[in-house]
Amino acid sequence: MMICKHFLIEPTKEQEEKLFYTLYLCRKLYNYSLDQRIKHYKEYGKGLTYEEQQNMLPKYKKEHPEYKTVQSQILQDVLRRLDRAYKNFFDKRAKYPKFKDRYHYTSITLPQCEAKRNFGKEGYVYIKNIGHIKIKAHRNFDPTKVKTINIKYHAGKWYINLSIEVEEEKEKTVIRKKAIGIDKGINSIAATSDGELYSNPRWLQKSEKKLKKAQRQLSRKKKGSKNREKQKKRLAKLHEKVANQRRDYLHKISYNIVKHNDIICVEDLQVKNMMKNHKLAKSIANAGWGMLDAFLEYKAEREGKIFIKVNPAYTSQRCSGCGRIVEKDLSVRVHKCECGLEIDRDVNAAINVLYEGLRQLGITA
Incomplete structure (x- = not known):
């Protein structure tokens, strides 16, 4: 690989x-x-x-x-x-x-x-x-x-x-110490099966006012002028700052997760397809789901740990306590089931991701 x-x-x-x-x-x-x-x-x-x-x-x-x-x-x-x-x-x-x-x-x-x-x-x-x-x-x-x-x-x-x-091991011997499931979202960039929620700092939204101002200043500069070149560099630096903030935060999240876990299970989200939803595209891009997966994967590989992607189907709707399907739209942030389980919907999904990952590895949860 x-x-x-x-x-x-x-x-x-x-x-x-x-x-x-x-x-x-x-x-x-x-x-x-x-x-x-x-x-x-x-x-x-x-x-x-x-x-x-x-x-x-x-x-x-x-x-x-x-x-x-x-x-x-x-x-x-x-x-x-x-x-x-x-x-x-x-x-x-x-x-x-x-x-x-x-x-x-x-x-x-x-x-x-x-x-x-x-x-x-x-x-x-x-x-x-x-x-x-x-x-x-x-x-x-x-x-x-x-x-x-x-x-x-x-x-x-x-x-x-x-x-x-990097040479991929043909067979991975799993000595289970600690396994974790991760659900990716917009309000919380990542929710873990342990109940930890990593908040979304929304770097792009916070810098949007400065970026729009810099873009307006650029549009007023004469094409081919030195001032336009200088303004382009200023705008590029603002975009770079946002990208660096996102990258740094995701590095810290991925380092913490890989350090404390031996098996990392994540949703195999089709981010490109999800970006076609224009209402959510900016929020999805700003959250950096693909980058988080990439960081988790290479850090797990480097540390000799297991990283596995699972099908995200019904992870949010299925009850992690009894397995019953509990339908709810995105506005409902708490999972409530007839079995008595009441839990954050993202944490519930993360637990289901963990169960599916362990099932794929042939490990009993």
Whole structure:
């Protein structure tokens, strides 16, 4: 299985210039390739494939010698990115691909086939034609297991995402010490089967006034002006602050849960589908359910503990005491059953998640 680790990197001024130039060339190739697909479709009635565009890449590089400074694997990933955009469009997961400006093309990827990667220096990553870039590696990782590198520029800072291969155990021997079920919600980001409720700080809502003000100020700036560039950075920093607050809080929750439990059972929610509900989309995105699952999963893997997702069907409606279905809408926050059980509805759901997780593992609750 693959896990992703996210770090801040600190390129020198010279390295930063090279990274910006690489992003410029990648964006130029992306837009050229998109234009090529559009023209080909208009002329021949069918689009180009990734393989066809990849075969055209050597000729394009010959005509544009500046691309000699960019690794072929990075350029191939540009074409893959465009191909994914088309597939998402045809699968009705996204709109038709758009031409990118420098604010919407901010990352480069070195895929698995990149062979010149050198992690010989601790806390550094090596990229051909750019050199050794310092990583602020606050978590350990095995350099030999790194399969993909993604470098991203955001809000005036550079980040690196490392996709790392982790061997999955074929059989997990379970010595049951402590198991927990987790129900994810909007009022409480997480409710546990132990009765603990992790409140939702609603970072986005708290910063919404500042974000709207910054957005209005941006819209009044003249396009292409230095003041507009400065305001874009201010707005990006505000968004980054919200994202960092959410990430920090979810790290603390996941650390606490994994530290005190050996088996972690969560709902397998289809977050993307739930986001289609426009009334709840902002609240769901702000809660960071997917991020919480990702943090729990990699921390459990790192600590040798078990993380399992279960079907969320009827977890909120089923009584954790007697198993009877007690129908209730979202406005009802307390579960009451004829058997006499009266409990917070999210805690009730978390207990049901725990029971289902243990059942899947073949453990008697």
